[in-house]
Amino acid sequence: MPTTEKVRHLNAAELLDAVVDQGTFVSWDEPAQQPQANGDYARDLARARERSGRDESVVTGSGLIRGHRVAVIVSEFSFLAGSIGHAAAQRIVAAVERATAEGLPLLAGPASGGTRMQEGTLAFLSMVKITGAVRAHRQAGLPYLVYLRHPTTGGVMASWGSLGHINVAEPGALLGFLGPRVYEALYGEAFPDGVQVAENLFSKGLIDAVVEPAELPAIIGRALDILAVKPVAGSVSGTAASPATLAVRPSAVDAWTSIGISRQPRRPDLRQLLRYGADDALPLNGTGQGEKDPGLLLALARFGGQSCIVLGHARPLRKDAAGMGPGSLREARRGMKLAEELRLPLLTVIDTAGAALSQEAEEGGLAGEIARSLHELIGLESPSVSVLLGQGAGGGALALLPADRTIAAQHSWLSPLPPEGASAIVHRSTEFAPQMADAQGVNVAALYANGLVDHIVDERDDASLEPKDFCARMAKAIEYELGTLAEIPVAELLASRARKYRELGR
Template identity: 75%
Template sequence: MLTEQKAKHLDAIELITAVIDPGTYRSWDVPVVDPDPGPEYRQELAAARAKTGVDESVLTGEGHIRGRRVAVIVSEFRFLAGSIGLAAAERIVAAVERATREGLPLLAGPASGGTRMQEGTVAFLSMVKISAAVRAHRQAGLPYLVYLRHPTTGGVMASWGSLGHITVAEPGALLGFLGPRVYEAINGTPFPENVQVAENLFDKGLIDAVVPPSQLSDVVDRALSILVTGPHPRIEPPKTLSVRPSEAGAWESIGISRNPKRPDLRQLLAYGARDVLPLNGTGQGEKDPGLQLALARFGEESCVVIGHTRPRPSQQTAMGPASLREARRGMRLAEELGLPLLTVIDTSGAALSKEAEEGGLAGEIARSLHDLIGLNSPTLSVLMGQGTGGGALALLPADRTIAAQHAWLSPLPPEGASAIVHRNTDHAPSMSEAQGVNVASLHANGLVEHIVDERPDAALEPKAFCMRMGQAIEYELAALSNAGISNLLPQRLAKYRRLGGELGWEDSAQEPGGPEK
């Protein structure tokens, strides 16, 4: 969705006309009450109203986007540089609160220099109540979508402009905290070029896409078709529910899973999902090619997807700490929007590097496990292929787990395990069998509940395999969504508590200090 196309910067009414279905827009605005302005400011307000034909720097209302009712808040930059004073802030808050009351998704299109300087600190503090209203909207499980327009800076960028579940921007838009003119006036030197532009923010993982106004309604429609879900219809059980583990040995499955032609998350989304909207980065200045974050629909079932991506020939994609911070963004989205979370595991291991260690990889794995095991949304994990070490473990905990027949899960690559135990890699095949890394062992131990067959190798039938996997995912998502999170959470905890239970630890009545002597 990233594009270099340059687009005309639309004013508020032009943007509303471009995005809202014809004839459906209805304004929510009531006449503004100005603060007690001095003569000079009164003249500025009158001139802005005469110039723009609107009474304030924001317009609010509702309309339909591809037939779906949506609330909108759009800045008018020509009105005192889109600045937010007390009247504009009150209009924004009233619109957000109304959207929340009426259960509407909200599209915000800021274009603003920030706080209105003529109104001082009280106007500056209005960003707090706007942020509070947005927070309440999000906590109600309602989508908040942001379209950053040229330019958006200052307090607007640092409040309601940066709180979207999904954030896209118009091509070439100037976006940043400190306006370049302010920077130059304070520091005596120009701000570095090409930093505060939409395309650079995309590259840094701060926004999800760069989209011209002509495509915005399509993006909103795709997003809301996934985010706004209806009842979950009963789905016929897929044939994969009766699939048994492969009779291949663990080492054979490992070899099959390492085939570079094996389908990965990209093919699963292309062939197995009905609709996909990729997201980008952590939203905090990081992105890592080792993980993909997306919204998707499998059949009628919507979900947030986080998963490993296999390396491309020119790319190193071992999962680093930024990958997991992006994954945790996906976890928060799932919880807030009430969507199931799908994790897809296919990794030869987490990154081993100075940067990964200093970036806190171990801590990010721990926090991912912590969040997943208690996530307040249904969770489904898929073992797609390789499953090595902490990189795999970080995305594993889930209410249900599906596995491809030749997937596997191990604390280290078998070669590494052999090197530790035997001081060479010659025993990797026997180590893989002894450690029980394959699907047969994982199924027997209660970790994997659903197996998708390979006929006889997913690399030989990538599209058909991904379609079967997509059907299995749709079935499991529907079942989980109908189960209710109050039932799922204790069952999820019990599932992992039972692992290793045959050793008798579960039934022990010992005191914490250990067995009686």
């Protein structure tokens, strides 16, 4: 939607009415304490109060959203273009700090031209203290959700407008650091169309979704439904509730047969696991830093009574699609940070024929991204479960593997290279791939014997023939493993995780 169209955007009161459950909003605003203002600025403030019916450019308070109590900070654009000066910054900081003290998730709905020019550098510096308050809120393990409204630019976009655990935007919203009028005044030409529009930011992996205001309560409600369900130890433990998959042992077929089964085009992938196995899943989008690689899927999800951050390989939908690139692993590291900050377990899902082999992948730092992913996972300060779902070829598979517990589909596998590649290196021919697969110990039987795999999910005899039932069994195994880790102190998890990988094969 072009931003030049005459579209009426909701003011603060209308947005609150649209998002907060009726009759539940309670204002936290104290009277605005403005700095000493000269005659022109004092008149600007008086006109802004008269025009907007507000005493400042932000409204703060709390209310229920789909039954969840949430702190809210909403811009009033009609008050000096939603700009942030001393009084507005103080109000925002006070609201963030109160939300942190009361243990509340926080929803921010900025619509602002940025820093208030009439107050100069001190107003500009207020973005630092707002960011500090948001950082403390996130470090307390509390969700920070952002709904970017039209327009959000300048210092607001460059501080509290871009720091959400989840960032969504109004359709057609103008969003960016640079105000188009400033660019035109400085350079004598218009800024290119379509660059700073919400839909373009979504396509670049900078925001998670583009959402109409009327759809926002459902999105927030789903996110908080997932985030509010903290892992519960023992919720699926005990003999009666333990999944039948705990008794499953490796398949008796050889490694090459398992590899063939894992490559069936109709084999269930991560998308189907979330569709058929998760009670809810809310996809996120991109790194938040201008990259969106289709090779990885990132989501909030709930399996029964256990919520988690999910990241995993998204099987290519076309045969000619590129393999997982370095951007995928940067997106994965976003997921790892979310797990740590939100104090949720991390679920990684491995299903890849191999990472991208290209000039772009090399110049994008693929090897370094694999290393950094391993570094983050082995030291992740959250419980973690990895799932070998299908193919597990090369460094792209290894990059998502380290975890406290590893579940394997019966015909999944893990190898330094696809067996054909290993055969080409050793024998200068791919015809010895079956023998290489057996010799290298790539299948679940070998991985289980060597102590990597902790839990096996049966396929009866091929998951592609029973996708829904297989996904349901895998989901129960995931729920169980998340539950077993729930109350183990992080320090113990870190020590046992490091010990597990140090002692593999002993």
